[in-house]
Amino acid sequence: MIPRDRCAYSAIVDRPPLFLPNRARIVVWTIVNLEFWDISRPMARQVLPAPTGQVLLPDVPNWAWHEYGMRVGVWRFFELFARLAIRPTLSINARVCEEYERVARAAREAGWEFMGHAWEQMPIHKVEDQFAMINQSLGVLERFAGRRPVGWLGPGLTETEDTPDLLAAAGVKYIGDWVYDDEPTEIRTAHGPLITLPYTVELNDIPMMLVQHHESAYFTQRCIDSFERLYTEGAERAKIMAIAIHPYISGQPHRIKYLETIYEHVNRYAGVLHWNGAEILDWFMAARGNR
Amino acid sequence: MLPTERLDFSAIAHRPKLTLPDGARLAVWVIVNVEEWDPAQPMPRTVLTPPAGGAPMPDIPNWAWHEYGNRVGFWRMLEVIDEHGVRAVLAVNGSAIGRYEPIARAALERGWEFIGHGFTQKNMQNVADERDDIRKTTAAICDFAGKNPRGWLGPGLTETWETPDLLVDEGYEYVCDWVLDDEPVLLKTRTKPIVSIPYTQECNDVAMMLIQHHKAGEYYDRAIDQFEQLYRDAARSTRIMALVVHPYIMGAPHRLKYFRAALAHIRAYRDVLFWTGEEILDWFKGREA
Numbered sequence: 001m002i003p004r005d006r007c008a009y010s011a012i013v014d015r016p017p018l019f020l021p022n023r024a025r026i027v028v029w030t031i032v033n034l035e036f037w038d039i040s041r042p043m044a045r046q047v048l049p050a051p052t053g054q055v056l057l058p059d060v061p062n063w064a065w066h067e068y069g070m071r072v073g074v075w076r077f078f079e080l081f082a083r084l085a086i087r088p089t090l091s092i093n094a095r096v097c098e099e100y101e102r103v104a105r106a107a108r109e110a111g112w113e114f115m116g117h118a119w120e121q122m123p124i125h126k127v128e129d130q131f132a133m134i135n136q137s138l139g140v141l142e143r144f145a146g147r148r149p150v151g152w153l154g155p156g157l158t159e160t161e162d163t164p165d166l167l168a169a170a171g172v173k174y175i176g177d178w179v180y181d182d183e184p185t186e187i188r189t190a191h192g193p194l195i196t197l198p199y200t201v202e203l204n205d206i207p208m209m210l211v212q213h214h215e216s217a218y219f220t221q222r223c224i225d226s227f228e229r230l231y232t233e234g235a236e237r238a239k240i241m242a243i244a245i246h247p248y249i250s251g252q253p254h255r256i257k258y259l260e261t262i263y264e265h266v267n268r269y270a271g272v273l274h275w276n277g278a279e280i281l282d283w284f285m286a287a288r289g290n291r
Numbered sequence: 292m293l294p295t296e297r298l299d300f301s302a303i304a305h306r307p308k309l310t311l312p313d314g315a316r317l318a319v320w321v322i323v324n325v326e327e328w329d330p331a332q333p334m335p336r337t338v339l340t341p342p343a344g345g346a347p348m349p350d351i352p353n354w355a356w357h358e359y360g361n362r363v364g365f366w367r368m369l370e371v372i373d374e375h376g377v378r379a380v381l382a383v384n385g386s387a388i389g390r391y392e393p394i395a396r397a398a399l400e401r402g403w404e405f406i407g408h409g410f411t412q413k414n415m416q417n418v419a420d421e422r423d424d425i426r427k428t429t430a431a432i433c434d435f436a437g438k439n440p441r442g443w444l445g446p447g448l449t450e451t452w453e454t455p456d457l458l459v460d461e462g463y464e465y466v467c468d469w470v471l472d473d474e475p476v477l478l479k480t481r482t483k484p485i486v487s488i489p490y491t492q493e494c495n496d497v498a499m500m501l502i503q504h505h506k507a508g509e510y511y512d513r514a515i516d517q518f519e520q521l522y523r524d525a526a527r528s529t530r531i532m533a534l535v536v537h538p539y540i541m542g543a544p545h546r547l548k549y550f551r552a553a554l555a556h557i558r559a560y561r562d563v564l565f566w567t568g569e570e571i572l573d574w575f576k577g578r579e580a
Contacts, residue, residue: 002330003354011393012363044342125347156342157352180355182363201338201356202543211340212504225507225545229367233544241544 001161003178006187016291017237018183020283025234025271026227027280029242030088031153031176031199032077032112034070034103035121036095039063044121044156045210066248070100073251078106080256084263089276091117091153091176091244094137097144104144113276114141115151116172124158131166138170150174151277153199165190174281182230182239184284195284197240197277202226204244209255219250220258224265231269238287240280292452294469297478309474309529309578316525316562318571319518319532321379321554322444322467322490323368323403325361325394326412326537327387330354335412335447336501357539361391364542369397371551375558377565379403382444382467385410385428388435395435404567405432406442407463414449421451425461441465442568444490456481465572473521473530475575488531488571493517495535500546507546514553522560531571 020027037044042055043062050056081088090112097104107114118124119137127133134152142148152167153176167175168191176199178187186193201207203223208214214222223243230239243262245251250259266272275283311318328334333346334353341347372379381398383405388395398405407428409415418424425443432440443458444467458466459480467490469478477484492498494514499505514534521530534553536542541550557563566574 002349003351003358004330009358009391010362011366011391013366014393042343121342123341123343123345123347125341154352156339157355158341158347159349159351161349163351177351178355179352180358180362201352202545204339207338211338214504214506218506222507222545225548226543229544229547233367 001165001188001190006164006189007185010185012182015183018284018287018291020238020271020273020287023271024238024273026231026239026241027273027275028227028266029197029240029275029277029280030081030086031091031115031242031244031277032074032088032107033091033117033153033244033246034074034093034096034100034107035066035117035155035246036093036099037063037066037121041122045206047210069246069248069251070103073247074103074106076251076256077245077247078110080260080263082110084267084274086263086274087111087113087276089113089115089151089278091115092141093117093120093155094140095120097140108145113151113278114145114147114149115153115176115277116141116149117153118155121155123156124154124163125160130160130163131169134166134170134172138172150281151176151197153177157199157201162190164194168192168194174277176242176277182233183237184240184280184288195281197280198242200242200244203242205246205249205255206244209249216252216255216258219255220261220265223262227262227266231272234271292456292479292481297455297480298476301476303473303528306474306528308527311529311564311574314562315529315564317518317522317530317532317560318564318566318574319534319557320488320566320568320571321372321377321534321536322382322568323365323372323379323398324382324408324444324535324537325365325387325391326357326384326408326446327390328354328357328412332413336497338501360537360539360542361394365394365397365538367544367547368536368538368542368550371547371554373401374551375554375565377554377558378567380406380442380568382406382408383432384408384412384446385431388431399436404442404569405436405440406444406467406568407432407440408444409446412446414447415445415451415454416449421454422457422461425457425463429461441572442467442488444468448490448492455485459483459485465568467568473524474528475531475571486572486575488568488575489533491533491535494533496537496540496546497535500540507549510541510546511549511553511556515556518557522563
């Protein structure tokens with residue numbers, strides 16, 4: 001199904017507003033992405049292309065650069081979110097539960113929400129049996145975390161035309177791939193409705209640091225600029241602001257303080273909720289009935 | 292026809308003086324581009340590449356990122372344009388008028404000018420039948436807005452060798468693809484000339500944010516620097532300044548305030564006109580008479 005068959009165009013100004021409990025204005029949804037990069041294949045991202053730009057295998061320097069996030073960077077995230085008492089959503093390649101059990105365990109112990117993020121980090125178009133991969137991934141996460149994930153994010157947000165159908169058939173309730181609104185929406189699938197939550201490619205360290213090559217400090221600026229605009233709009237209708245981070249990027253020593261500064265800033269405001277995806281989903285399912 | 296056959300070289304310093312009415316010094320026009328991206332085709336621009344590169348299809352994340360502009364971004368951009376009492380120009384894909392009818396209606400209600408921007412967001416060199424594409428775009432605008440568009444902007448400013456000829460045949464009076472001057476100029480065609488009005492790749496959020504990857508604040512800084520120099524240049528002869536925005540770029544929550552600040556800065560000048568393309572066209576044609 002093409003996107004148009006799943007959901008018609010809708011202008012936000014034509015929809016009745018949604019409201020958050022206790023007159024809160026905005027939900028900050030933090031998503032930590034954990035991935036498995038297979039050293040036998042080209043790396044998902046590169047900080048340093050080989051001299052002359054050739055893609056050569058194995059790509060040890062870029063594998064190691066990503067690995068730093070799992071060995072070191074992610075522990076800066078755990079420290080930060082424990083201090084703030086925030087329980088983010090963990091977007092996790094299921095294979096991470098096996099290859100980096102220590103990291104996945106720390107997230108489970110900290111009460112983070114586990115969200116499906118495929119088996120390993122490659123475009124979903126290249127997966128031979130997508131339905132089997134989805135079920136395998138959700139099964140591994142269910143056994144590991146004790147609860148079947150309700151959310152899913154494609155690797156690099158990728159989908160084929162039937163991905164939402166397969167996800168709904170596997171019991172997924174919400175997806176983050178459709179970054180097309182400030183509010184959750186409902187889309188059609190062959191197996192009943194699926195909810196989209198406003199994940200982000202704007203406040204996301206991959207596009208900002210690895211594609212657009214911004215300076216580290218710009219992450220703070222862009223998040224605060226977004227927050228202030230959405231907070232203003234939140235007086236009229238509920239707003240959700242996602243922040244998407246990766247340990248090998250934002251967990252670097254030179255970047256972590258710019259992440260910390262964002263939370264220091266937004267936590268000065270009243271009416272700011274830190275929710276994970278499952279909490280946003282539960283609120284939306286109830287709140288939309290009231291609008 | 293080659294570009295050099297359509298117009299002769301001319302140095303701006305050696306032309307007769309152009310003047311605006313009522314002692315105004317500069318005319319600024321604001322162009323809002325509204326497009327429809329076909330999810331079955333590669334996306335015209337991307338914010339996120341897939342893991343390990345390549346271009347697998349369909350490209351849902353980048354389709355959704357653009358769609359955000361029409362569902363949400365346009366509406367906050369509209370608030371800023373209304374706040375400053377500006378009548379903008381809607382450069383619109385013909386197919387987008389039906390698809391995003393609330394956007395077209397908001398523009399029509401405010402008396403914005405509609406200009407053709409291709410039937411879909413596809414390079415003109417790749418359009419199978421260019422004349423048919425232009426005609427369908429004209430018809431979509433005329434059916435909705437009640438009059439034919441007078442101006443045209445190619446998708447991504449693209450043209451074939453004969454685009455200006457076809458545009459004149461189909462009733463267009465001005466084109467925006469030739470960013471080669473600060474003043475309107477005439478381009479020869481097989482029949483009568485068409486006016487080229489100064490559009491911009493410089494104060495344009497696609498080039499600045501998606502290709503050059505500047506911080507959002509650079510939109511403001513560059514607009515002001517551009518404006519101040521053109522304002523100074525215009526002491527001798529009028530200049531035209533264009534400001535170009537796309538809802539999926541400057542309509543993102545973190546970028547909007549820089550667009551607002553740029554408009555507010557320029558709006559504070561009493562001797563600067565905010566005109567539509569057709570107002571610039573009519574003034575330029577009147578000057579010739």
